[in-house]
Every structure is written in structure tokens, then in C-alpha cells.
Amino acid sequence: MIRVLSVFGTRPEAIKMAPVVRSLRAAPERFESLVCVTAQHRTMLDQVLEVFDLKADVDLDLMVPGQTPAGIAAGILDRLPALLRRVRPDVILVQGDTTTTFAAALAAFLERVPAGHVEAGLRTGDRWQPFPEEMNRVLTTRIAALHFPPTPAARDALVAEGVPAADVYLTGNTVIDALLQTVRPDYRLRTPALAGLDEARRLVLVTTHRRESFGAPLRSICAAIRELAGRFPDLQFVLPVHPNPEVKRPVEELLGDLPGMHLIPPVDYQEFVHLMSRAHLVLTDSGGVQEEAPSLGKPVLVLREVTERPEGVAAGTALVVGTDCARIVATASELLTSPAAYARMANAVNPYGDGRASERILAALADRLG
Ligand code: UD1
Numbered sequence: 001m002i003r004v005l006s007v008f009g010t011r012p013e014a015i016k017m018a019p020v021v022r023s024l025r026a027a028p029e030r031f032e033s034l035v036c037v038t039a040q041h042r043t044m045l046d047q048v049l050e051v052f053d054l055k056a057d058v059d060l061d062l063m064v065p066g067q068t069p070a071g072i073a074a075g076i077l078d079r080l081p082a083l084l085r086r087v088r089p090d091v092i093l094v095q096g097d098t099t100t101t102f103a104a105a106l107a108a109f110l111e112r113v114p115a116g117h118v119e120a121g122l123r124t125g126d127r128w129q130p131f132p133e134e135m136n137r138v139l140t141t142r143i144a145a146l147h148f149p150p151t152p153a154a155r156d157a158l159v160a161e162g163v164p165a166a167d168v169y170l171t172g173n174t175v176i177d178a179l180l181q182t183v184r185p186d187y188r189l190r191t192p193a194l195a196g197l198d199e200a201r202r203l204v205l206v207t208t209h210r211r212e213s214f215g216a217p218l219r220s221i222c223a224a225i226r227e228l229a230g231r232f233p234d235l236q237f238v239l240p241v242h243p244n245p246e247v248k249r250p251v252e253e254l255l256g257d258l259p260g261m262h263l264i265p266p267v268d269y270q271e272f273v274h275l276m277s278r279a280h281l282v283l284t285d286s287g288g289v290q291e292e293a294p295s296l297g298k299p300v301l302v303l304r305e306v307t308e309r310p311e312g313v314a315a316g317t318a319l320v321v322g323t324d325c326a327r328i329v330a331t332a333s334e335l336l337t338s339p340a341a342y343a344r345m346a347n348a349v350n351p352y353g354d355g356r357a358s359e360r361i362l363a364a365l366a367d368r369l370g
Pocket residue numbers: 010011012040041042043044045064065066067068069097098099100131132133209211243244245
């Protein structure tokens with residue numbers, strides 16, 4: 001029996017750990033599965049737990065308004081070691097590149113508990129972009145005992161950094177497991193504020209929340225959306241607004257009165273996935289959305305200067321456009337006016353996984369710890 005403690009705290013970690021936790025739960029003869037949420041996010045985490053029918057065994061309930069990454073890390077380092085001493089898991093699983101990911105891995109190391117890192121090996125090579133995620137990933141790699149890269153490029157990055165190949169298991173990204181478990185052809189949107197969406201008008205879905213974009217770059221993104229709405233009055237926009245006040249305040253101030261714009265609170269995963277499948281075009285600085293949109297055949301303009309997810313770009317579905325207003329407007333306008341340019345990008349490709357990543361992670365755990 002292998003005792004696995006999964007630790008996560010934000011929306012994207014929860015979405016990407018949900019299929020793993022469900023698979024562990026479905027194999028009780030082999031695994032004892034325990035879940036600790038840090039609740040670095042509160043409402044957005046709870047939305048995911050509900051959609052995937054997950055319950056936390058331990059909830060550290062850390063989120064406070066105005067929190068900082070240092071504050072969250074301090075809370076985790078303060079509270080998690082005692083839990084690890086009490087539970088004595090054979091392994092903890094962490095996912096991705098958030099403060100929860102790194103601080104939980106460090107807490108496990110300090111208690112001599114091995115950590116498995118889901119979605120290991122993503123790199124931009126620039127410690128400031130995305131900030132602080134690139135450093136969280138690098139440090140989590142140094143700490144982890146087992147590494148689950150989603151793609152061959154991520155695996156190669158780990159091995160090139162000196163991680164022993166025997167500790168690296170290429171699995172695919174669990175986000176594709178989550179996506180395939182969620183997409184339904186007959187789904188109908190249920191957000192009341194979106195009841196007025198017009199089937200006949202093209203929908204542009206937007207998300208933005210990166211820390212390195214706070215301030216001028218985020219205002220530049222908003223200016224680009226205003227200009228696109230002016231140039232293409234047939235467009236409708238949906239922007240689920242990240243609750244971080246550094247995002248919410250400027251987005252509401254700069255886009256709140258824009259005709260055709262639906263600024264809405266974050267929607268749950270089912271609703272978001274189906275919004276993506278309704279969309280004509282996706283503008284985002286999110287990591288997870290960059291992975292999901294290609295498999296739904298939706299062109300993505302990546303609102304960042306660099307991406308650690310080059311596979312979507314190589315496959316032709318994603319373009320890195322940065323945060324410069326003129327560049328975003330020019331690239332989006334080309335896609336919105338040229339059917340040939342649009343068709344070149346609207347390919348359903350799936351460079352991030354085949355929906356069986358969780359299965360491979362469980363096989364690796366059984367192989368190493370069984
Ligand atoms: C965090 C992660 C980032 C990830 C993102 C996903 C770090 C440093 N950043 O950034 O890597 O891409 O989550 O969304 O780990 N808030 C709420 N309710 C919620 C969630 C957040 O009100 O459910 C507000 C709170 O005011 C909170 C603030 O957002 O203080 C910031 O949350 P935090 O987790 O610190 O940073 P994110 O920008 O969400």
C-alpha cells in the first residue's frame with residue numbers, strides 16, 4: 001500500500017491534480033490517497049473541488065486578501081511539516097509552479113519525504129518570466145525525487161539540467177485528462193450574465209493575470225481589446241476576471257463600459273471549457289489555457305513575451321504576441337479578417353497529452369514505491 005499525499009492550492013493546480021487524485025481514489029487496493037489543500041486560492045479552488053467531486057482531508061485555509069508569495073510560503077512552511085510528521089506519506093505530489101508547489105516540496109524535503117513533481121521541466125530560461133513561476137519550477141526540480149514532465153522537450157530540459165534520467169517519467173499533461181473528462185457535446189452555458197451571447201457573433205475569450213504584467217503591460221492589453229472592439233463591432237468578448245485586485249481594478253476600470261464586453265467573475269471549469277469551445281479566438285497569458293485551446297482547435301494569442309509551452313507554437317495553434325497594444329491588435333486583426341490565416345491556426349492538435357497522464361503517474365509511483 002502506497003500512501004500518497006497530494007498538496008495543491010490554486011485553481012490550475014487543482015484542475016491538473018484532480019484526474020490524478022481521482023485515479024488514486026479508484027485504486028484503493030494499491031494506493032491510500034490523502035489530499036491537503038493550502039487554499040492559496042479560496043473561491044477558485046473550491047469551484048474546482050466541486051466540479052471534480054473532490055474533498056480535502058486537510059484544509060490549511062491560507063488565503064488572505066493582499067497576500068504575498070512570501071506570506072503564503074511562510075504559512076505552508078509553518079503548517080505542513082507537522083502534518084507530514086503525523087501522516088507520514090510515502091510520497092507527496094505537487095503540481096506546476098506556484099508558491100504552493102515550491103513551498104510544499106521544500107516542507108517535504110525538510111521532513112525527508114520524497115516529492116513527485118507533476119508537470120516538471122517547463123522552462124522559459126528567464127528567471128523573471130513568468131515571475132515567480134520560473135524560479136518555483138527550477139527550485140522544485142532541485143528538490144523533487146520523481147519528475148513527471150508532460151512533453152519530450154520538458155523531459156529533455158530536466159535531463160540537460162542533470163536530473164537522473166531514471167527519475168524522469170514522460171507522462172503527458174494531466175490537463176488533457178481533465179479536459180477530456182469534462183468536454184461534452186451537449187453542454188449548455190449556464191452563467192446568467194452570458195445569457196445574451198449571440199450565437200451568430202464571433203466570440204473572443206480573454207484571460208489575464210500574470211504578475212509580470214501588472215501595471216503598464218496589463219493596461220496595454222486592455223487598450224488592445226478596446227481597439228479590437230472598435231474595429232470589429234460584430235465581436236463579442238468574454239473576460240472572466242481574476243479576483244486579484246491588481247487585475248480586477250484596472251480591467252474593470254478600462255473595459256467595464258465597453259460595448260460587447262462581458263466582464264464576469266471566474267467561472268467553474270466546465271463552464272470555462274465550453275466557453276473555450278464556443279470561442280472563435282482566445283487571448284490569454286494563462287499556462288493552462290495555452291494547453292487546452294490547441295486540443296479544442298482554437299487559435300491562441302499568448303499575451304506574454306516568452307512561453308514555457310512552445311509545443312502549441314510549433315504546432316501552429318499558438319502565437320506569442322506579448323503585451324504591446326499595436327502588436328496584439330495587428331495580429332488579431334489579421335486572424336479576424338483573413339480566413340486563410342485563421343484556418344492555418346485553427347487546427348485541433350494535442351501536443352500536451354493523450355488523456356492518460358494520470359495513469360502513467362500512478363504506474364511510475366507503483367514502480368518506484370510499490
Ligand atoms: C497564483 C499563482 C500563479 C497562477 C495563478 C493561477 C503564485 C505566486 N502565483 O497567482 O502561478 O498562475 O495563481 O490563477 O503562486 N483571490 C481571491 N480568490 C481566489 C483566488 C485569489 O480573492 O479564489 C485574490 C486574493 O485577493 C489573493 C489574490 O487574488 O490575495 C492573489 O492570489 P495569489 O494566489 O497570491 O496569486 P495569483 O495572482 O492568483
